[in-house]
Amino acid sequence: MRIMFGLTSILITASACSNPDPELQQRLGSVVYSTYCHSCHEAPGTGPRLTPAVLASRLDAARLYTYNQQQMPYNAAETLSDEDYLNVTAWLLVRANLLAPNTTLSMRNMETFLLTPPNEEASPSTPKP
Numbered sequence: 001m002r003i004m005f006g007l008t009s010i011l012i013t014a015s016a017c018s019n020p021d022p023e024l025q026q027r028l029g030s031v032v033y034s035t036y037c038h039s040c041h042e043a044p045g046t047g048p049r050l051t052p053a054v055l056a057s058r059l060d061a062a063r064l065y066t067y068n069q070q071q072m073p074y075n076a077a078e079t080l081s082d083e084d085y086l087n088v089t090a091w092l093l094v095r096a097n098l099l100a101p102n103t104t105l106s107m108r109n110m111e112t113f114l115l116t117p118p119n120e121e122a123s124p125s126t127p128k129p
């Protein structure tokens with residue numbers, strides 16, 4: 001019930017050109033993920049683990065969104081709403097620490113969020129012989 005109400009208010013807020021609440025976007029995104037993505041993307045699923053490095057390889061949030069929409073769910077691409085793709089993309093990025101949790105991802109701002117891959121583990125310095 002709360003989720004239904006939330007979706008409605010996202011649509012209303014989106015059409016009024018202001019940003020929906022980031023917390024709400026995260027909650028909705030997590031529901032999309034557990035409903036449509038989790039079965040393949042958590043071990044022992046058939047899809048790859050969506051690690052920070054894997055997500056960051058898409059370069060920016062807009063490209064990740066487009067990939068998700070055009071390729072996922074695998075064999076059922078483009079079956080979710082734009083809002084669902086947006087919310088799940090935001091949720092994946094926040095979970096991976098690639099987007100600040102107080103950010104609302106939108107169609108307008110997503111190109112501005114560049115995805116910086118997490119630092120490689122600093123290679124241990126070689127001890128001098």
Ligand code: HEC
Nearest residue numbers: 033036037040041046047048050054057068072073074088
């Ligand atoms: C039926 C299984 C399945 C489902 C459901 C599924 N995926 Fe995938 N996903 C895959 C497979 C398999 C690949 C690898 C595709 C390839 O390499 O061409 C993949 C690749 C990806 C990648 C790219 C990973 C990389 O290596 O660059 C992302 C991001 C992704 N999926 C997100 C999602 C999201 C978001 C959802 C839910 C909306 C989802 N997937 C649902 C199987 C699935």
